Amino acid sequence: MSEVLERPAVSETPVTPLVKMRDVGVTFVTRDRTVHAVNGVDIDLAAGEVLCILGESGSGKSVTMRALMRLLPKFARVSGSIEVAGRDVMAMDEGKLQDFRGGDVAMIFQEPMTALDPVFTIGRQIAETVQRHEGVSRAAADARALELLELVQIPSAKRRLAAYPHELSGGLRQRAMIAVALACRPKLLLADEPTTALDATVQIQVLLLLRRLQEQLGMGVIFVTHDLGVAGEIADRVAVMYAGKVVEGGPVGALMQGPLHPYPRGLLGATVHPGMRGKRLTTIPGAPPSLETAPTTCPFAPRCPEAEPACLEEQGPAPRRPVPGRMARCVRVPAAG
Amino acid sequence: MSIAQSTQEDRGGPAQPLLIVQDLKKHFPIKGGMFGATVATVRAVDGVSFAVRKGETLGIVGESGCGKSTTARLLMRLMDPDAGSLVFDGEGVGQSTQTGGLALKEYRRQVQMVFQDSYASLNPRLPIEDSIAFAPKVHGVPDAEARSRARDLLAAVGLAPATFARRYPHELSGGQRQRVNIARALALQPRLVLLDEPVSALDKSVEAQVLNLLVDLKEKFGLTYVFISHDLNVVQYISDRVLVMYLGEVAEMGPVDAIYDRPAHPYTQALLASRPSMDPGKRRMEPPLTGDPPNPINPPSGCRFRTRCPFAEAVCADRKPVAADLGGGHLAACHMAAPGSGHSRAGRLAA
Numbered sequence: 195m196s197e198v199l200e201r202p203a204v205s206e207t208p209v210t211p212l213v214k215m216r217d218v219g220v221t222f223v224t225r226d227r228t229v230h231a232v233n234g235v236d237i238d239l240a241a242g243e244v245l246c247i248l249g250e251s252g253s254g255k256s257v258t259m260r261a262l263m264r265l266l267p268k269f270a271r272v273s274g275s276i277e278v279a280g281r282d283v284m285a286m287d288e289g290k291l292q293d294f295r296g297g298d299v300a301m302i303f304q305e306p307m308t309a310l311d312p313v314f315t316i317g318r319q320i321a322e323t324v325q326r327h328e329g330v331s332r333a334a335a336d337a338r339a340l341e342l343l344e345l346v347q348i349p350s351a352k353r354r355l356a357a358y359p360h361e362l363s364g365g366l367r368q369r370a371m372i373a374v375a376l377a378c379r380p381k382l383l384l385a386d387e388p389t390t391a392l393d394a395t396v397q398i399q400v401l402l403l404l405r406r407l408q409e410q411l412g413m414g415v416i417f418v419t420h421d422l423g424v425a426g427e428i429a430d431r432v433a434v435m436y437a438g439k440v441v442e443g444g445p446v447g448a449l450m451q452g453p454l455h456p457y458p459r460g461l462l463g464a465t466v467h468p469g470m471r472g473k474r475l476t477t478i479p480g481a482p483p484s485l486e487t488a489p490t491t492c493p494f495a496p497r498c499p500e501a502e503p504a505c506l507e508e509q510g511p512a513p514r515r516p517v518p519g520r521m522a523r524c525v526r527v528p529a530a531g
Numbered sequence: 532m533s534i535a536q537s538t539q540e541d542r543g544g545p546a547q548p549l550l551i552v553q554d555l556k557k558h559f560p561i562k563g564g565m566f567g568a569t570v571a572t573v574r575a576v577d578g579v580s581f582a583v584r585k586g587e588t589l590g591i592v593g594e595s596g597c598g599k600s601t602t603a604r605l606l607m608r609l610m611d612p613d614a615g616s617l618v619f620d621g622e623g624v625g626q627s628t629q630t631g632g633l634a635l636k637e638y639r640r641q642v643q644m645v646f647q648d649s650y651a652s653l654n655p656r657l658p659i660e661d662s663i664a665f666a667p668k669v670h671g672v673p674d675a676e677a678r679s680r681a682r683d684l685l686a687a688v689g690l691a692p693a694t695f696a697r698r699y700p701h702e703l704s705g706g707q708r709q710r711v712n713i714a715r716a717l718a719l720q721p722r723l724v725l726l727d728e729p730v731s732a733l734d735k736s737v738e739a740q741v742l743n744l745l746v747d748l749k750e751k752f753g754l755t756y757v758f759i760s761h762d763l764n765v766v767q768y769i770s771d772r773v774l775v776m777y778l779g780e781v782a783e784m785g786p787v788d789a790i791y792d793r794p795a796h797p798y799t800q801a802l803l804a805s806r807p808s809m810d811p812g813k814r815r816m817e818p819p820l821t822g823d824p825p826n827p828i829n830p831p832s833g834c835r836f837r838t839r840c841p842f843a844e845a846v847c848a849d850r851k852p853v854a855a856d857l858g859g860g861h862l863a864a865c866h867m868a869a870p871g872s873g874h875s876r877a878g879r880l881a882a
Contacts, residue, residue, distance in 0.1 A: 250735065401807070478739075
């Protein structure tokens with residue numbers, strides 16, 4: 195396959211993790227109201243690892259990703275520390291950020307039609323990114339664009355270089371967006387529900403492609419999804435978010451088999467999967483909190499079937515690590531094994 | 532409960548299917564050129580036939596562009612079919628009542644629809660109680676009665692009337708709005724409810740609530756459902772029979788267990804194999820299908836799935852497969868399922 199894109203053989207294990215987010219909070223302040231969208235999120239990602247952030251709408255998963263790339267609007271107040279590959283993202287000025295975005299970190303979105311520019315061809319959009327970040331000639335950039343389209347398995351790639359986004363089907367458009375994102379060999383790929391709008395037979399193709407590219411290029415990937423099945427297909431580790439907090443984190447297999455926190459447990463029970471016919475689905479009663487005030491105690495307690503008085507006493511609640519590598523913010527989980 | 536009492540009488544008897552759909556077609560012309568001539572035709576629904584039995588849930592699955600939503604709109608007669616007929620409980624829909632037909636207005640009272648976008652299908656300027664009472668009033672129910680029926684229905688879908696009746700759609704969450712839409716659909720005491728992706732826009736925990744509600748309401752009011760979705764797991768959960776559509780045609784149809792355990796059409800097989808597994812130990816290495824569904828403007832000749840089918844042969848391009856009967860109401864439109872079709876994998880004709 196394309197050698198230009200192969201990473202140099204895995205370098206010495208980096209001492210610093212690829213991503214280190216500590217106590218990140220995001221508050222949206224407008225004249226009418228204040229929304230505490232993210233409330234103290236810690237995320238670590240090793241190089242070459244795939245982390246899925248799993249959560250329902252309003253859980254703060256997309257906002258966390260945008261905070262990591264400093265893509266949030268001006269009225270968003272971001273606190274905490276964010277480091278990517280040892281660099282302090284919060285301290286970057288606009289010029290540094292422009293090099294950082296697209297260079298070290300790239301992002302793909304749910305809706306490729308709005309992420310791609312409708313008036314430029316696919317080839318031009320990829321080549322532009324390469325020229326901007328690597329300062330190569332136009333011819334070299336065009337050659338790279340072709341290689342990238344082949345890398346993301348777009349059939350008859352040469353012809354498709356001259357295609358405009360509207361001329362491509364949904365699946366090909368999503369592949370083209372992935373090609374733009376990979377143009378500068380990012381160390382970290384952020385994927386915000388990239389397969390949600392796709393049909394079932396196309397979704398699995400794109401998931402398998404992302405997994406293969408991640409292994410081939412050795413990228414770290416943070417993948418945001420609301421779909422447990424998608425997480426099961428692609429993740430190494432999963433972080434479950436609720437009301438702007440990571441309520442549970444751990445390896446995907448262990449989490450899918452036996453979640454520690456009642457919220458992912460409820461989510462697994464509520465997800466329809468084969469073999470549930472005729473049985474009543476377990477539901478999570480009620481709805482997520484409004485987040486107009488930042489939650490101080492467990493935000494899930496009002497909907498939790500196992501809530502007890504202690505849930506409304508402990509601040510946080512503090513993370514518990516009963517098994518190495520697993521974490522849950524629930525007072526009922528034993529502190530350490 | 533007062534709402535349940537006055538359901539429509541069963542005219543055709545239990546064996547008569549509630550709705551028979553015969554050879555339904557809808558083509559959309561694409562205009563172009565200097566004089567606006569028709570330059571191409573989208574064959575959105577191209578000869579679809581099926582029956583909905585009384586009291587069952589028929590699931591319709593397929594990918595985008597397969598014609599499942601157009602089918603729903605045709606069933607509701609929100610658009611007129613180019614060809615084909617609907618027979619509702621033995622009476623021809625839209626035909627003269629003199630000759631044993633059923634007037635459209637009367638048909639629409641007995642068939643109601645719930646849409647995917649819960650916000651777009653409610654009037655933003657009406658309190659939800661008024662939205663629910665609107666259709667009964669149009670059909671001649673006195674105001675006070677329509678209103679009390681609306682409140683009963685709100686209670687039936689799990690929204691306390693005292694708290695919610697006077698609220699506007701924007702004051703509700705997505706799950707609550709979809710409950711209102713279900714109540715609105717039930718206000719005319721329909722016998723058949725068309726559900727077009729009713730839970731696709733909802734979060735998983737809310738989706739489960741709405742699915743449980745749909746199961747309860749079906750039992751309580753003796754309803755029949757046509758449930759359209761792209762989510763194979765949800766369709767398997769809720770349906771009694773399943774119809775798989777591909778590019779405007781029925782690929783396979785049958786009882787839910789037959790479709791999910793013994794899929795005969797290669798498209799159904801691929802669709803089922805495309806489901807994410809939830810089990811990281813069983814990850815797939817190769818995608819079951821490559822490419823996107825083709826454009827329904829110029830569908831392939833013969834079998835429409837042949838361009839993506841791993842088993843396609845010459846016969847698939849030459850002849851359109853007829854639905855082969857696999858027993859127990861399980862039909863598959865594939866040459867491999869039809870003995871003697873000429874496909875190398877088809878069984879021999881029994882001597």
